[in-house]
Amino acid sequence: xTVSPEPSPWHEARAGALAILPAAVAVVxxxxxxxxxxxxxxxxxxxxxxxxxxxxxxxxxxxALDLWTTPAAWLTLGSAALLVNLRHILMGASITPKMxxxxxxxxxxxxxxxADEIWAMAERRAAVARLTPAFYAGLAGLLYVNWVAFTTxxxxxxxxxxxxxxxxxxxxxxxxxxxxxxxxRHTRGFLPTIVAAGLAAVATQAVLPGPVSIAVGAxxxxxxxxxxxxxxxxxx
Amino acid sequence: xxxxPATLTAILAMAAATIFTxxxxxxxxxxxxxxxxxxxxxxxxxxxxxxALIAPTVLATGWPETVAALLTAVAALRLPLIAVxxxxxxxxxxxxxxxx
Numbered sequence: 001x002t003v004s005p006e007p008s009p010w011h012e013a014r015a016g017a018l019a020i021l022p023a024a025v026a027v028v029x030x031x032x033x034x035x036x037x038x039x040x041x042x043x044x045x046x047x048x049x050x051x052x053x054x055x056x057x058x059x060x061x062x063x064a065l066d067l068w069t070t071p072a073a074w075l076t077l078g079s080a081a082l083l084v085n086l087r088h089i090l091m092g093a094s095i096t097p098k099m100x101x102x103x104x105x106x107x108x109x110x111x112x113x114x115a116d117e118i119w120a121m122a123e124r125r126a127a128v129a130r131l132t133p134a135f136y137a138g139l140a141g142l143l144y145v146n147w148v149a150f151t152t153x154x155x156x157x158x159x160x161x162x163x164x165x166x167x168x169x170x171x172x173x174x175x176x177x178x179x180x181x182x183x184x185r186h187t188r189g190f191l192p193t194i195v196a197a198g199l200a201a202v203a204t205q206a207v208l209p210g211p212v213s214i215a216v217g218a219x220x221x222x223x224x225x226x227x228x229x230x231x232x233x234x235x236x
Numbered sequence: 237x238x239x240x241p242a243t244l245t246a247i248l249a250m251a252a253a254t255i256f257t258x259x260x261x262x263x264x265x266x267x268x269x270x271x272x273x274x275x276x277x278x279x280x281x282x283x284x285x286x287x288a289l290i291a292p293t294v295l296a297t298g299w300p301e302t303v304a305a306l307l308t309a310v311a312a313l314r315l316p317l318i319a320v321x322x323x324x325x326x327x328x329x330x331x332x333x334x335x336x
Contacts, residue, residue: 072243074248074249092260093269173293175323178320199291201291217285219284
């Protein structure tokens with residue numbers, strides 16, 4: 001359809017890598033922090049490299065480490081990852097139609113690497129130009145290598161730091177999650193959602209300590225969000 | 237370079253969950269997300285999960301954690317995430333020292 005000359009894949013890949021570079025740099029401290037927290041939970045560099053390489057979703061990795069027990073409880077950790085990453089379904093549904101130039105297998109591979117920052121950059125690209133596989137490969141390739149390398153490095157660095165609670169380091173989990181929650185503050189029904197989720201979680205935790213409180217709290221928050229009157233639907 | 241079987245199983249469970257959420261977008265009928273209530277519920281999931289996750293620490297551990305969380309939340313409205321984390325960690329350490 002387009003008459004403009006197709007840019008070379010190499011040029012596209014480089015443009016993609018440049019587009020994700022600021023996010024890749026910004027994510028380094030978190031990657032190191034994740035590795036350090038994982039080391040504190042007793043994970044080895046190999047285990048962290050595997051987790052980062054196979055899961056490649058920072059938020060759910062922090063959540064998993066927060067819930068980590070020895071031995072690891074796979075059902076709890078898998079369910080938590082599922083809940084935290086449900087947003088991928090929306091992101092994937094939104095970006096898939098913009099991958100029309102992708103080979104079907106390339107599309108699957110691209111979706112498997114769909115991290116928040118990659119999604120945001122791909123959406124931004126698709127808004128102004130054709131999203132090419134090479135551009136996406138530039139985005140995803142740089143962030144992926146960066147994330148796996150620096151989370152693994154964090155295990156080695158973090159193992160030398162000692163007791164994290166002594167520096168308030170354990171509070172890093174809570175602080176990261178507060179920061180991530182704040183990022184959603186423009187979503188409709190934000191405040192009622194987090195208040196309901198928080199109160200339900202605390203109430204559940206008082207009766208039944210453990211990860212059940214997360215599911216109950218999350219369900220309460222989601223229920224409130226769904227049941228709120230959709231006042232400004234026309235504007236959305 | 238140790239690889240604990242339980243840890244490997246947990247990592248694979250997390251990977252399976254994430255592969256599911258990432259590929260579900262391929263087959264998700266756009267119409268399913270067009271219903272406002274379904275969409276609102278979906279969009280609320282991450283904040284709700286994270287709020288449920290931190291609430292016991294923030295509200296039921298002690299006053300230093302509660303105050304540190306409030307300071308962190310205020311910082312989160314204006315500052316980049318890494319600064320937010322730094323403020324939260326320092327606040328928690330100082331307030332815990334004050335509390336003894």
